[in-house]
Amino acid sequence: MVKSSSAARRRGVRADVPVTKEAIVEAAFRLIDERGLEGFSMRSLAAELGVFPATLYWHVGDRGALLGLVEYEWIKQVRMPDPDTDWRTWALEVARGYRAHAFRHPNIARLATLERPQNTGSLRLPDALIGKLVELGFDDDLVDAFNALMGAIRGFVIVELAPRPESIGPDEIEAEIRGLDATEYPNIAANVDRLADRALSLRWSNPTDRPLDDSFDFLVNVLLDGLEARRRA
Amino acid sequence: MVKSSSAARRRGVRADVPVTKEAIVEAAFRLIDERGLEGFSMRSLAAELGVFPATLYWHVGDRGALLGLVEYEWIKQVRMPDPDTDWRTWALEVARGYRAHAFRHPNIARLATLERPQNTGSLRLPDALIGKLVELGFDDDLVDAFNALMGAIRGFVIVELAPRPESIGPDEIEAEIRGLDATEYPNIAANVDRLADRALSLRWSNPTDRPLDDSFDFLVNVLLDGLEARRRA
DNA sequence: ACCTGAACACCGTTCAAGT
DNA sequence: ACCTGAACACCGTTCAAGT
Numbered sequence: 001m002v003k004s005s006s007a008a009r010r011r012g013v014r015a016d017v018p019v020t021k022e023a024i025v026e027a028a029f030r031l032i033d034e035r036g037l038e039g040f041s042m043r044s045l046a047a048e049l050g051v052f053p054a055t056l057y058w059h060v061g062d063r064g065a066l067l068g069l070v071e072y073e074w075i076k077q078v079r080m081p082d083p084d085t086d087w088r089t090w091a092l093e094v095a096r097g098y099r100a101h102a103f104r105h106p107n108i109a110r111l112a113t114l115e116r117p118q119n120t121g122s123l124r125l126p127d128a129l130i131g132k133l134v135e136l137g138f139d140d141d142l143v144d145a146f147n148a149l150m151g152a153i154r155g156f157v158i159v160e161l162a163p164r165p166e167s168i169g170p171d172e173i174e175a176e177i178r179g180l181d182a183t184e185y186p187n188i189a190a191n192v193d194r195l196a197d198r199a200l201s202l203r204w205s206n207p208t209d210r211p212l213d214d215s216f217d218f219l220v221n222v223l224l225d226g227l228e229a230r231r232r233a
Numbered sequence: 234m235v236k237s238s239s240a241a242r243r244r245g246v247r248a249d250v251p252v253t254k255e256a257i258v259e260a261a262f263r264l265i266d267e268r269g270l271e272g273f274s275m276r277s278l279a280a281e282l283g284v285f286p287a288t289l290y291w292h293v294g295d296r297g298a299l300l301g302l303v304e305y306e307w308i309k310q311v312r313m314p315d316p317d318t319d320w321r322t323w324a325l326e327v328a329r330g331y332r333a334h335a336f337r338h339p340n341i342a343r344l345a346t347l348e349r350p351q352n353t354g355s356l357r358l359p360d361a362l363i364g365k366l367v368e369l370g371f372d373d374d375l376v377d378a379f380n381a382l383m384g385a386i387r388g389f390v391i392v393e394l395a396p397r398p399e400s401i402g403p404d405e406i407e408a409e410i411r412g413l414d415a416t417e418y419p420n421i422a423a424n425v426d427r428l429a430d431r432a433l434s435l436r437w438s439n440p441t442d443r444p445l446d447d448s449f450d451f452l453v454n455v456l457l458d459g460l461e462a463r464r465r466a
Numbered sequence: 467a468c469c470t471g472a473a474c475a476c477c478g479t480t481c482a483a484g485t
Numbered sequence: 486a487c488c489t490g491a492a493c494a495c496c497g498t499t500c501a502a503g504t
Binding site for chain 1: 294295297298301343346347348349350353355356357359360361363364367372374375376377378379380381383384385387388389390391392393395396397398399400409410413417418419420421423424427428431432433434435436445447448449451452455456458459460462463
């Protein structure tokens with residue numbers, strides 16, 4: 001609130017650095033990326049840009065619209081593999097590429113999966129995948145094949161990226177998991193060494209610190225096997 | 234703010250209906266279920282119970298802790314199938330049961346998948362599933378099989394339940410999807426009748442109004458086939 | 467066209483004070 | 486032990502008014 005701060009301009013005077021829609025989206029992207037969606041607010045973003053909150057509303061609309069734009073920015077950055085490679089490696093690369101990009105910006109990826117995209121510009125990946133599935137011979141069950149693949153891949157990634165609860169420390173979670181009652185949870189207890197901090201629901205580290213690469217590849221390969229088998233039949 | 238309201242009690246006077254931890258969790262569950270997480274606040278919950286906000290903090294801790302309890306309540310309600318049925322039908326029933334319960338309380342299910350559970354009491358399903366996978370013969374790749382199944386099922390459901398953006402109406406989305414540029418999205422355009430309002434990313438209805446039952450069954454069956462095949466090999 | 471400044475109606479959380 | 490009442494530090498959003 002100091003008069004000399006860049007946020008204190010006179011009425012109607014324009015910002016030294018022009019506040020464009022693009023600049024706002026970029027700054028919002030960076031803020032959410034660094035601090036998470038909880039650490040993001042319209043007011044903090046405005047302060048960051050040296051501008052009053054109302055200015056944001058003029059440029060991008062309300063909070064929901066802005067989050068939609070951030071989401072869109074993220075989806076556009078997902079890399080598509082060479083379309084001329086064979087189906088199997090293409091599909092595996094798409095899946096891995098999607099997940100890799102989610103790990104680059106976990107907070108934004110979570111946001112983007114949770115609400116449906118508000119714009120149809122993010123349909124490059126779906127379109128390409130549908131094309132490949134049609135080539136493979138799917139027709140009546142095209143929707144199911146597409147949904148299974150898309151839902152499993154996007155879903156796995158978002159479940160994998162679910163953050164730890166803030167209220168409890170990792171050590172406490174570890175202690176709880178390692179000390180689980182063997183009569184109540186016999187199978188977990190019997191395989192604790194294999195599962196600890198690796199199996200979903202039994203992790204205590206940050207998801208980005210302990211990526212489940214092998215499990216993801218396992219899932220995708222099982223799905224691709226299954227889809228091919230169903231076409232041969 | 235009327236004096237005669239049940240919310241206006243004198244200092245230190247107890248509520249006519251005692252405010253227990255259980256009552257708070259139950260009321261929170263109902264509020265989120267009906268109005269969604271966005272329509273829920275500590276203050277509105279307190280008002281609903283005829284009590285001051287600070288009372289909630291005394292009984293259940295902060296907002297995060299309360300959401301954890303609501304989550305836990307939901308997970309406990311997931312029905313487990315008869316453990317003595319054969320592996321294949323057991324697994325299918327678990328998956329369907331999980332999803333069915335998510336559809337009963339979509340707002341809570343979304344909440345429960347987004348953050349990791351804060352309590353280890355919700356491990357009945359994981360434990361049972363691990364037991365079945367061990368029976369099937371998984372050992373070194375037990376984690377991967379478990380994660381693939383769990384991640385795909387929970388993930389599919391949460392992606393399926395992603396709500397429409399509030400800012401845009403269903404009609405507008407439908408129009409946009411049906412009018413997609415055929416040169417930019419040739420494969421979607423060519424199969425629009427099969428995909429419209431059924432394929433992920435191409436829906437405009439509410440998720441609960443257009444459940445993707447077939448796609449979910451397709452996914453689960455492909456996964457179960459794949460797991461069994463990997464064990465025979 | 468673009469931005470300010472203030473206002474409105476909310477939040478979550480804490481804490482001394484009451485019974 | 487349980488709850489009030491008020492306070493603190495925030496929110497998102499709107500809108501008349503300025504340049």
